[in-house]
Amino acid sequence: MEPQPPPSVSDKDDEISPIEEVRLTVTNSDDPTLPVWTFRMWTLGLLSCALLSFLNQFFYYRTEPLIITQITIQVATLPIGQFMAAALPAGRFRLPGFGARRFSLNPGPFNMKEHVLISIFANAGTAFGGGSAYAVGIVNIIKAFYHRNISFLAAWLLIVTTQVLGYGWAGLLRKYVVEPAHMWWPSTLVQVSLFRALHEKENCRMSRGKFFIIALICSFSWYVIPGYLFPTLTSISWVCWAFPRSVTAQQLGSGMKGLGLGAFTLDWSAVSSFLYSPLISPFFSIVNVFVGYALIIYIAVPIAYWGFNLYSASTFPIFSSKLFTAQGQLYNITAIVNDKFELDLAKYEEHGQIHLSMFFALTYGFGFATVAATLTHVGFFYGREIYERYRASYKGKEDIHTKLMKRYEDIPSWWFYLLLVSTVLVSLILCIFLKHEVQLPWWGLIFAAVMAFLFTLPISIITATTNQTPGLNIITEYVIGLIYPGRPIANVCFKTYGYMSMAQAVSFLSDFKLGHYMKIPPKSMFLVQFIGTILAGTINLCVAWWLLTSITNICEVELLPPNSPWTCPSDRVFFDASVIWGLIGPKRIFGSHGFYGTMNWFFLGGAVGPILVWLLHRAFPKKTWIPLINLPVLLGATAYMPPATAVNYNSWVLIGTVFNFVVFRYRKQWWQRYNYILSAALDGGMAFMAVLLYFSVGMEERSVDWWGTAGEHCDLASCPTAKGVLVDSCPVR
Numbered sequence: 001m002e003p004q005p006p007p008s009v010s011d012k013d014d015e016i017s018p019i020e021e022v023r024l025t026v027t028n029s030d031d032p033t034l035p036v037w038t039f040r041m042w043t044l045g046l047l048s049c050a051l052l053s054f055l056n057q058f059f060y061y062r063t064e065p066l067i068i069t070q071i072t073i074q075v076a077t078l079p080i081g082q083f084m085a086a087a088l089p090a091g092r093f094r095l096p097g098f099g100a101r102r103f104s105l106n107p108g109p110f111n112m113k114e115h116v117l118i119s120i121f122a123n124a125g126t127a128f129g130g131g132s133a134y135a136v137g138i139v140n141i142i143k144a145f146y147h148r149n150i151s152f153l154a155a156w157l158l159i160v161t162t163q164v165l166g167y168g169w170a171g172l173l174r175k176y177v178v179e180p181a182h183m184w185w186p187s188t189l190v191q192v193s194l195f196r197a198l199h200e201k202e203n204c205r206m207s208r209g210k211f212f213i214i215a216l217i218c219s220f221s222w223y224v225i226p227g228y229l230f231p232t233l234t235s236i237s238w239v240c241w242a243f244p245r246s247v248t249a250q251q252l253g254s255g256m257k258g259l260g261l262g263a264f265t266l267d268w269s270a271v272s273s274f275l276y277s278p279l280i281s282p283f284f285s286i287v288n289v290f291v292g293y294a295l296i297i298y299i300a301v302p303i304a305y306w307g308f309n310l311y312s313a314s315t316f317p318i319f320s321s322k323l324f325t326a327q328g329q330l331y332n333i334t335a336i337v338n339d340k341f342e343l344d345l346a347k348y349e350e351h352g353q354i355h356l357s358m359f360f361a362l363t364y365g366f367g368f369a370t371v372a373a374t375l376t377h378v379g380f381f382y383g384r385e386i387y388e389r390y391r392a393s394y395k396g397k398e399d400i401h402t403k404l405m406k407r408y409e410d411i412p413s414w415w416f417y418l419l420l421v422s423t424v425l426v427s428l429i430l431c432i433f434l435k436h437e438v439q440l441p442w443w444g445l446i447f448a449a450v451m452a453f454l455f456t457l458p459i460s461i462i463t464a465t466t467n468q469t470p471g472l473n474i475i476t477e478y479v480i481g482l483i484y485p486g487r488p489i490a491n492v493c494f495k496t497y498g499y500m501s502m503a504q505a506v507s508f509l510s511d512f513k514l515g516h517y518m519k520i521p522p523k524s525m526f527l528v529q530f531i532g533t534i535l536a537g538t539i540n541l542c543v544a545w546w547l548l549t550s551i552t553n554i555c556e557v558e559l560l561p562p563n564s565p566w567t568c569p570s571d572r573v574f575f576d577a578s579v580i581w582g583l584i585g586p587k588r589i590f591g592s593h594g595f596y597g598t599m600n601w602f603f604l605g606g607a608v609g610p611i612l613v614w615l616l617h618r619a620f621p622k623k624t625w626i627p628l629i630n631l632p633v634l635l636g637a638t639a640y641m642p643p644a645t646a647v648n649y650n651s652w653v654l655i656g657t658v659f660n661f662v663v664f665r666y667r668k669q670w671w672q673r674y675n676y677i678l679s680a681a682l683d684g685g686m687a688f689m690a691v692l693l694y695f696s697v698g699m700e701e702r703s704v705d706w707w708g709t710a711g712e713h714c715d716l717a718s719c720p721t722a723k724g725v726l727v728d729s730c731p732v733r
Contacts, residue, residue, distance in 0.1 A: 171416025219685025260646020
């Protein structure tokens, strides 16, 4: 029997979406009879969540970390779901305890709503785009950097509560930023487009599924070369090869320790790590990132380092996330931490102030500027629009999508209230009875929760209307660093509860809006998100615990074998942040007692910059290029550096330009059909080979030893250029 076409709803003028992009992308019809709670959905969804949470946590510790996004699962599960629909028996049966209800392993063709819920499971497996649960970083720095202990129970409670707390904020605000038509969440339209494209009938020889398998095999086969046989291909820094004895040349040419002039890669993990796959980033975004990246790394840094020698920059490497003494030596952080896991002031005075590399210092400065610029940019360029859309969300009539969603039973408010209260209570138990492990006092938790609640609504409105999510993590760590200094773990816990719970809420709301557009029953959406979050967080912690206890000297670059991939670049930066903001405190680094107090002027510069651009736009309205100057994007272009390096950016920009400008412009049909498929296949093939390499040769430490496995051959790139500074393996000037 042929499936009946979905019932359609007419597009009345007062019902159509007021947003043109939504009208062009989202269908105005719905079939409420499509099954969503299917055996296929639960099987593929849970497996996808478990697989992605395992792989993303596994790759998190590597020099080139990879985040496998939900797009990979979206593409891969389509042929699997269709195969299950063709192969599973369609007979119905009863289950004990469910009365007369009848169930089937195969209720019909694999449908789009099942696919959406599988994708939401997968998104939970990627920590909603973050790769792994943010709080796992706290466990990593405690065990791998501070060499202290935290119990598995405390770690699990920390991870789960910081993840789930965001659900509470999301539930309270769903009526305000999901249901209104003017809160349109632009990023969700990409997912809607992909789902519709994947479920359209195909009449060509090279189907998307066939293309995916071929590209997956190619990616899988190729990665054995840069991943094991020839790792130097990860960063081809030819300038270093041409000038093997020049510190300055290697500082300029190193793709991993310098400015990356001319450096490129043949390793997909280096392309897609940190910045995600360039194939899924729109070209205008790539251009904005490139302009900001070039201005900072090729203009600001050279002028500050070689031109003015700011903050005695030449005493330290030009690019490093490590912390140094005034003499250019690595700072022994463990020496200034007492038995209570707090700052030992006497030892700190003995060792002296902490110093940063020029690039790392400028990273914080531009981070300050980005926070301020984001607020003023959104206020001046989008303030009226946000205000009008927020008013319209109350006064405007329901659009067709909200009316279609009325067919489904809504989530009771008490679900969210109960979840929020329970999470706060469990968090308080953690902070009171296990305070010796997390350092955060109960009032710190309440303060963090209040900050998260106050920021969630405005940040959600900004994201829902402009697709920009201001990064306010610096504010949380700055504030608690001023109030409660000397306690590094308290600082990162406060940041996680205060900032990340808000960020998680925004991610949850975005997924709710995707479900709104795809007409997914709200209760199904909530339960899949909640179960996926708990499962993913638990697997994240188990994988982290396994690697931290099984890999000798993990994260300790100086003690690891040469060319070891387990360098934990993201955790190194997270650890440094805990030292700067928590252990030492902002007063002793960016305040009156610090060496980098002038960096606070970046706040003012960032705040004023967008106002000047706005005034120019008002004065010259015919100059259409002026409003395209997006200072938050330009100033925040290098926000991932460190731990990201120049070779990541160079290759990301190059490949993104090829596919999203050249191919998109001259081979649009190919791009529309295969671009996202290729991205998913490249991620998946590389990931599976990397795991295979680890279990087959990595665990037994079988390695190949030749020139191509000795890194990028830029050993002098991390050397200082000041006279008289003694650093191992570096020439003394």
